[in-house]
Amino acid sequence: MTAVLSGLRILEFAAIGPVPWCGMVLADLGASVVRVERPGSAAERDTLGAVRRGRTLVELDLKSAEGREAALQLVERADILLEGLRPGVMERLGLGPQECMARNPRLVYGRMTGWGQTGPLAQQAGHDINYIALSGALHAIGTADKPVPPLNLVGDFGGGGAFLAIGVLAAAWQARACGRGQVVDAAMVDGSAVLMAMIFSRMLMGQWTDRRASNALDGGVPWYDTYRTRDGRFVAVGALEPQFYDELVQRLGLAGQLPDRQEAAHWPEIRRRFEEAFGSRTREEWAAHFAASDACVTPVLSLAEAMAHPHMQARGVFMPWDAGRVPAAAPVFDGARPPPTPPSRRCSMAEVLQNWPSVPLPARGPTAS
Known part of the structure; x- marks a missing residue:
């Protein structure tokens, strides 16, 4: 099967967090991704591990005239550019949208930041936890006592890298029709809000209270939560619908023994009985x-345990990498998962240009709107 993004050329400028994750996803789906890295940035690269897979790597000193010109030669051949530097940095390097799109009018210029390219906080430093704090997402996640950061999944990858991928692919689709690219401003604060x-x-409709651990999906109800088992591990319970709840109660041996779950005043007692029941056996x-x-x-599995679970193995969710396993490409297309993505390989600039031959510029079409 031909990879779904086969033939799409993506130029990725080295960055942290969501940009390399987005590059990995696009490379997994078959895009040709050239990643520009700073000379001697081995320590930075080592932190990415398998997230850096599937690329052609080229080292360029973007602060030199030669490095900038080499980067612009790649820009001329690319369909999509990905960058994740603070607003204004690419412009100071001479590689901003104006310079790049002058060389390649059909280029989709994808920009990834936490706060966005505009707004009062655009130039302020931050990390995932800060962006999701401002969007309201962090407030809604955690215990009744305090918010709990959900790793860096909600800002960096869910609200950041995923929306960057959606944005640049949507803009590339439009560029195919009109021959003109555009700038995609992907901000983690925007994406995490979406x-x-x-x-x-649901809050507007009166179906959600603006208080942690008081709603159906935030651990507020006893039938959507985690419970400690006799061996100190945990199980996850998601019995939201009445038929699932009834089966849960029956299998816990509590049928006919619990108060009406429709009354919030009864939730502490139901939770206590669930805690008592789950604490009587081991997780397994x-x-x-x-x-x-x-x-x-379901059992709450550790990272190592998840890789060995029969369902995950049957679907090929993880693929071999070094001495272990890492998540494979997703989703599945026509019943087949994309083939395992190989490690990145370093190339000379001459080899990269050979692999990416020049593409004639299209006739000037209407400006993308």
Whole structure:
């Protein structure tokens, strides 16, 4: 099967967090990704591991005239550019949208930042936790006592890299039709807010309280939470619908013993009984007990355990990498997962230009709107 993004050329400028993750996703799906790195940046590269897979790597000193000109030669051949520097840095290097799109009018120029290219905070430093704090996402995640950062999944990757990928692919689709590229301003604060669209909507409809651990999906209800087992591990319970809840209660041996779950005043007692029940067996005993049921109970697996789970193995969710395994490409297309992405390989500038031959510029079409 031909890779779904085969033939798409992406020029990625080295950055941290969401940009290399976005480059990995696009490379996994078959795009040809050339990653420009600073000479001697080995320590920076080592932190990325498998996230840096699938690229052709070239080292360029972008502060030199020669390095900038080499980068612009790649710009001329690319469909999409990805960069994740603070606003204004690429312009100071002579590689901003104006310079790049003068060389390649059909270029989609993807920009990834935390706060966005505009706004009062655009030049301020920050990290995932700061961006999701401002969008409201962090406030909604955690215990009743305090917010808990959900790793860097919500800002960096969900609200950042994923929206960068969506944006540049959408703009590339439009560029195919009109022959003109555009700048995509992807901000983690924007994307993490969009991820919360359902929650904001439910709050407007009076179906969500603006208080952690008091709603159906934030651990507020006893039937959507995690519980410690006898061996100190955990199971996850997601029995939201009545039929799933009924099966949960029946399999816990609590049928007819619990108060009405429709009354919030009864939730502490239901939770206490669940805690007591789950604490009576080990995690693996509960996993076996609920294996063939629709009670929506699963073991909470560690990272190492997840790779060995039969379902994950059957679907090929993880692929071999070095001495272990890492997540493979997703999603699945026509019943087939994209083939394992190979490690990146370093190339000379001459080899990169040979692999990316010049593309005639299209006839001037209407400006993208």
